[in-house]
Amino acid sequence: MLLALLVMAVVALALAVPLGVRAGRAHRAHRAAGQSRRRRSPAAPRPELGYDPGRERRAEQRARQLLRSCVNEEEWAMYRDLGFLRVAGRATAGRGSAPAAPGYAYLVYPHKPIVAFVPDSGRLLSEYCVEFPDMHGDGNTRLPASDDVLAKWMALTSDESRVIGQANMHLVGRQLDPARVRRDLWRLSEWERRRGAGSSVGAHGG
């Protein structure tokens, strides 16, 4: 009996030793691989991080300064206070000196469609969906919000038919809530009343 137990123990030991050695090797290999990954990771190139809030905020600050340097004081104050610009329609506003009162104007929002409206009645005419995607960047094609507004302002004040021709025209309501646009027109009139400027679309070029 004792002999049988002894034989079984020897057999069990003979079977267990190779398994233990194999497990030990696997454990050491796993640890070595982990250490290697940890050593390699700081120097390895990281994938490009996508959205960086700090970088976008700095870009927007620069864009605001550029916009401010291009538009007049009233337009800058309008954008700063209300978040959009009004640009007079060039077809009737004339260019250069003493423009006539425009028959229509545009509301220019950042990264939203341009809205055409009639200043006298507040009637909303249409939405012009237009973007300025930069296809030569590092994958981010979207300009800072204030650059988008400035691009629209420059395009509308210099070559209105060209940018409107590029846009997709829709009835108001496709992307923008008409009630919100009407509210913005009301905010604009209140803002002008407080400034004591009255309706000055034509006089200031929108």
Add this chain to the structure above:
Amino acid sequence: MKFLRMKPGHGEVLLTEGDPGSEVDEERLVEEFRRQLDEGMWAAVPTEHPSSGRREALMVRDYADIPPQAERVIFFPRASGG
């Protein structure tokens, strides 16, 4: 005169600057102007009417169209339907 370009994630970047009256500078400005338009950019010069103070932009399609008194040209991506 400065050439600025709107850039996603950066705001405007200075591409180059120079005195258009200098032959060397002008050559560099012309080259950069063409390069930007070849990349599909639109170019505009912010202007202010001397008597009314009215501000607007002037779209330029050729280097020769840039007003001589212009201090900067802003390049921005061309419009497309959104």
